[in-house]
Amino acid sequence: MQPIGILLLLAVVTTGVVLVVRLLRHRRARPAPAGAGRPSTIDVTAELPTFNIIALGAQETGKTVLLASMFHRLSTELREGGFRLVTGLEQAADLTDLYATLRDPGDAWPPGTMIGQTRSFSFDCVGTAGGRDHAVLRFNYLDYAGELVGGGRAASVPVHGRQVSQQDLEQRLDAAHAIFGIIDGRRMVDALRGGRDGQLYLENTIVPMIVLMRRAECPVHFVLTKWDLFDTVGADEDEENDRLELARKELLSYPPIRNLVEQRRRTHKIVRLIPVSAIGRQFATMTEDGHMVKLPHGRLRPVNVELPLCAVLPDLFAQVSAKLDAAVERKIAEESRALSRLSLTETMSAVGRFLARPTGQAVRLAADLAVGRNVFSEQIVGTFLDWIGEPFEAKAREVAQAIDDAHRSADQIRLARQAVLEEFRENMVVLRRQLPASDLTTWGVR
Amino acid sequence: MSAAPTRSGWPFLVGRGRDAGYRMLLTPRPVADADDSAALLAVVTGEVPEDAPPVVTVLDPRPGGELCVVYRTLRPSAADAGTTGAGRPVPLLDRAGRPLVLAYGFVCRGGRVTRVDEDDLRYARQMALDAFRRFHADEAAYRPGVSEPYPLRSEIVGRPAGPAGHGQVRAALPGQPRATPPGQPVVPPGQVPAWRADALPSPGRYRNDRWRPPALLLGLCALLLGLAGTGLWLTTRPTEVRVPQLVELPEGDAVRELHDAGLHAEPRPERWTADCRPGRVVAQTPVAGTRIHQGATVEYVVCLARRPPVPPAPSRSTPAPESPPSTSPGRAGAGRQVDGTEAGRRVNGAWAGRRVGGIEAGRRYRSSA
Numbered sequence: 001m002q003p004i005g006i007l008l009l010l011a012v013v014t015t016g017v018v019l020v021v022r023l024l025r026h027r028r029a030r031p032a033p034a035g036a037g038r039p040s041t042i043d044v045t046a047e048l049p050t051f052n053i054i055a056l057g058a059q060e061t062g063k064t065v066l067l068a069s070m071f072h073r074l075s076t077e078l079r080e081g082g083f084r085l086v087t088g089l090e091q092a093a094d095l096t097d098l099y100a101t102l103r104d105p106g107d108a109w110p111p112g113t114m115i116g117q118t119r120s121f122s123f124d125c126v127g128t129a130g131g132r133d134h135a136v137l138r139f140n141y142l143d144y145a146g147e148l149v150g151g152g153r154a155a156s157v158p159v160h161g162r163q164v165s166q167q168d169l170e171q172r173l174d175a176a177h178a179i180f181g182i183i184d185g186r187r188m189v190d191a192l193r194g195g196r197d198g199q200l201y202l203e204n205t206i207v208p209m210i211v212l213m214r215r216a217e218c219p220v221h222f223v224l225t226k227w228d229l230f231d232t233v234g235a236d237e238d239e240e241n242d243r244l245e246l247a248r249k250e251l252l253s254y255p256p257i258r259n260l261v262e263q264r265r266r267t268h269k270i271v272r273l274i275p276v277s278a279i280g281r282q283f284a285t286m287t288e289d290g291h292m293v294k295l296p297h298g299r300l301r302p303v304n305v306e307l308p309l310c311a312v313l314p315d316l317f318a319q320v321s322a323k324l325d326a327a328v329e330r331k332i333a334e335e336s337r338a339l340s341r342l343s344l345t346e347t348m349s350a351v352g353r354f355l356a357r358p359t360g361q362a363v364r365l366a367a368d369l370a371v372g373r374n375v376f377s378e379q380i381v382g383t384f385l386d387w388i389g390e391p392f393e394a395k396a397r398e399v400a401q402a403i404d405d406a407h408r409s410a411d412q413i414r415l416a417r418q419a420v421l422e423e424f425r426e427n428m429v430v431l432r433r434q435l436p437a438s439d440l441t442t443w444g445v446r
Numbered sequence: 447m448s449a450a451p452t453r454s455g456w457p458f459l460v461g462r463g464r465d466a467g468y469r470m471l472l473t474p475r476p477v478a479d480a481d482d483s484a485a486l487l488a489v490v491t492g493e494v495p496e497d498a499p500p501v502v503t504v505l506d507p508r509p510g511g512e513l514c515v516v517y518r519t520l521r522p523s524a525a526d527a528g529t530t531g532a533g534r535p536v537p538l539l540d541r542a543g544r545p546l547v548l549a550y551g552f553v554c555r556g557g558r559v560t561r562v563d564e565d566d567l568r569y570a571r572q573m574a575l576d577a578f579r580r581f582h583a584d585e586a587a588y589r590p591g592v593s594e595p596y597p598l599r600s601e602i603v604g605r606p607a608g609p610a611g612h613g614q615v616r617a618a619l620p621g622q623p624r625a626t627p628p629g630q631p632v633v634p635p636g637q638v639p640a641w642r643a644d645a646l647p648s649p650g651r652y653r654n655d656r657w658r659p660p661a662l663l664l665g666l667c668a669l670l671l672g673l674a675g676t677g678l679w680l681t682t683r684p685t686e687v688r689v690p691q692l693v694e695l696p697e698g699d700a701v702r703e704l705h706d707a708g709l710h711a712e713p714r715p716e717r718w719t720a721d722c723r724p725g726r727v728v729a730q731t732p733v734a735g736t737r738i739h740q741g742a743t744v745e746y747v748v749c750l751a752r753r754p755p756v757p758p759a760p761s762r763s764t765p766a767p768e769s770p771p772s773t774s775p776g777r778a779g780a781g782r783q784v785d786g787t788e789a790g791r792r793v794n795g796a797w798a799g800r801r802v803g804g805i806e807a808g809r810r811y812r813s814s815a
Binding site for chain 2: 004005006007008009011012015016019059060062108109110111112114115116117145146147168171172186290291292293
């Protein structure tokens with residue numbers, strides 16, 4: 001027996017044993033297949049597709065109040081079995097306190113957001129399937145002091161740190177999946193009535209915001225706040241859509257806004273004008289000196305505050321699919337149906353293989369062209385594949401036939417996600433039907 | 447500017463007006479000199495009512511050195527702004543009808559305030575409201591004032607213990623709002639953690655992903671098999687030995703030599719020549735010194751004690767084969783065969799390296815008829 005031969009054999013045997021042990025450990029550490037144990041052990045929250053949102057707007061436009069009202073509205077389901085938002089305890093407490101201040105008729109309005117109060121809120125979107133809640137995606141929402149965007153009279157006085165904060169804001173814009181341009185409804189009403197203050201606002205104050213929005217590749221929407229004030233606009237306009245049409249015409253009469261919409265229309269990108277009210281009608285009234293005061297027995301009834309958030313995914317994905325050839329889109333839908341038979345965890349590895357195929361390359365290219373390469377992750381591609389498939393009902397039937405007991409829980413998560421996507425889509429369909437003027441471009445939602 | 451005493455404070459005011467947004471309205475001299483107002487603006491992260499303990503925050507390192515910030519907030523009334531007299535306080539509102547909020551307080555250098563003297567904050571409040579009145583009178587024309595030092599009564603200890611990063615909130619009094627929770631990453635005030643840019647990996651990453659795991663597994667198996675085969679071959683391959691010199695040895699010694707070397711001895715038919723020594727090995731194969739595997743066979747030829755009898759001649763004579771021509775008399779006849787038929791013939795030649803009855807000779811050998 002040769003010593004070197006013995007050593008080599010020992011090394012091979014040791015290597016083999018180590019590999020086998022590691023393989024066994026790896027298999028043991030993997031999450032148990034759904035159905036093998038309690039389905040509640042599956043945790044996909046670490047891999048949630050995350051969508052970043054920035055609400056741009058100058059001071060006094062109502063950004064933070066809109067955020068608090070939106071969170072309050074969406075922290076419970078809009079309809080039976082629908083989605084809801086959850087966030088961390090501290091952020092939830094802050095937003096709830098703000099909303100409580102807002103809805104108390106005896107309390108003052110919440111003061112403006114200070115520069116040091118700039119925060120990024122994280123909301124998990126929770127859907128329901130099989131009688132259980134599942135976190136299916138996440139929104140990051142940046143809330144900041146309007147002084148940092150500037151514009152109008154605010155811009156004439158230097159704000160310390162504005163330059164640094166604006167650099168930070170511009171970096172976030174590159175990673176954003178949607179941008180809301182918040183337009184102050186009070187000054188918009190003033191402009192519609194021919195007021196100089198309102199016209200100056202539209203001419204000057206929102207220009208910095210438009211400049212930032214033009215740079216963005218992701219969907220951008222105008223959110224018209226304080227929609228309750230528009231009830232008195234246009235005495236001949238009974239219909240809500242007609243009043244929105246007035247606002248739309250006024251907005252598009254300003255070159256920076258018109259050019260932005262034209263630019264995005266040419267590239268098949270979506271621009272919406274979504275009217276919202278964080279407080280609703282008959283909660284406050286405007287005094288002669290132009291201040292809003294709460295009515296003694298007013299009741300808060302927010303209007304459309306959930307719609308901007310619901311628009312994020314449908315518009316983002318519609319923007320991507322607009323870059324896809326119809327045949328390629330059909331092919332992707334076929335592959336999507338194949339993926340729907342997999343559990344969510346299996347899907348994530350399948351998405352990697354999908355991206356290596358020609359159809360996956362087409363999606364990558366379309367995403368790069370439509371929204372920029374920095375905003376699509378593998379998780380978002382997985383969500384996109386769910387969205388691009390067949391209508392929900394048909395898919396649900398197909399999935400129900402395909403799933404077996406071993407994968408039931410994972411597919412419940414998938415079903416929950418598809419239900420959330422469908423609810424987003426339905427909200428956009430309803431918005432388009434009820435307020436056609438909300439689509440600033442001729443090209444609309446799928 | 448003259449050097450300020452160590453225990454001095456500088457009042458400050460952060461606030462907004464009816465039209466103007468939040469900004470520094472009264473800037474401490476050290477902050478103004480270091481052009482570091484942004485850090486002070488970022489410190490104010492919420493309202494601190496006047497009946498609540500003030501917030502104490504340490505910022506370091508700053509361009510002008512370590513700074514301790516103490517502040518509260520107030521919602522100014524018309525009386526605070528000096529626009530109306532006594533009576534029910536009328537809160538000042540911004541253009542949207544929201545109450546104004548002012549953050550006032552003082553900063554000091556070289557230590558951390560461990561107990562705030564209310565007189566220090568009262569003086570800072572008075573300085574702040576003076577500045578606010580000027581601002582409120584004409585927001586558009588107002589330019590932020592710069593505050594001068596005043597002696598503090600608050601308790602201040604030396605440099606705060608422990609390292610801290612740039613702009614980090616390092617210390618705060620118990621009970622203050624928005625203190626960084628234990629275990630949470632400390633984020634500089636006013637700064638928000640960056641968003642992760644979720645980009646898809648490069649297309650090349652996916653190109654061979656499908657085949658990579660099985661290919662790696664196959665490669666690993668092949669490598670292990672190769673290594674195992676090499677090890678097995680090295681372990682089981684036979685040992686080589688050198689063939690000993692047998693020629694001239696007695697047969698018994700030759701066989702012993704072979705056994706000692708782990709070789710198998712195979713005698714061949716004995717031969718007789720005129721000058722060989724009977725009982726001794728006259729030839730062997732392989733020749734001495736050759737490396738062969740252990741256990742291999744070595745053939746040898748032993749010299750006969752006497753000449754074997756010549757068989758009777760055949761009836762028809764057959765000419766004996768001629769020996770190869772020798773180049774000179776007495777020279778070895780290379781390749782000459784020596785067998786029974788040739789016995790008795792005179793043969794001049796050397797055996798060394800030549801075949802003799804299929805056996806190579808180990809030495810020069812001479813035979814004669």
